[in-house]
Amino acid sequence: MIGGASSLTILPVPAIIGYSDVTTVYTSVEKSKVASKHLMIYSVFLFGLAFAAEYWLPLQIIAALFAALAHEGLRLIGKRAEAKRSVLFVHPNDGLRVLEVIPGSPAARMGIKSGETIKKVNGIPVTDKRGLYEALQSQSAFAKLEIINLSGHIKLVQHSLYEGDHHQLGIILAPDDEAPYYIEMEDHNLLKLFRQKAEKIFRGA
CATH class of the missing domain: 2.30.42.10 (PDZ domain)
Structure with missing residues (x-):
């Protein structure tokens, strides 16, 4: 605060958002094509918002929210697509x-x-x-x-x-009933992560 007046400055903070996925209904080639298409659309929109934010500052907040929320949207789209198809990598009865x-x-x-x-x-x-x-x-x-x-x-x-x-x-x-080990898949997302962090904070308070 200077001379009884205050000012607010928005500072850019660089961030890296990673992406990973697991499939049980697509081949690796098919999954790569689907994921690449979705990530390309996501990247184009995010780049457009970031570029426009240079000329209208409120878009910086919108771009930041879009980066996180659209990332979760990609995860949900992939999850729904997986649910609509049958599991691929299981053995049929005759092969x-x-x-x-x-x-x-x-x-x-x-x-x-x-x-x-x-x-x-x-x-x-x-x-x-x-x-x-x-x-x-x-x-x-x-x-x-x-x-x-x-x-x-x-x-x-x-x-x-x-x-x-x-x-x-x-x-x-593909694995069968005699497989000596398996992977248990858990659903991880940003909302779940925030909730877990909040629960830890409240328990520690």
């Missing part, structure tokens, strides 16, 4: 679902993709990891797989086997 493929492996060279379903190996139906291993061992020179692709169509792929190849051709299967 094995591919979680991921190791780059450079025989499976990658055969064009096997995440989310596809292995129905048969060397003509033998497979429904578990042991069955997959035994079917691969039935032929020492090559592997022939019948696969249901992401469009629901059957495709046949084959590959010669060599010493030192991955015992599952480089295929990482």
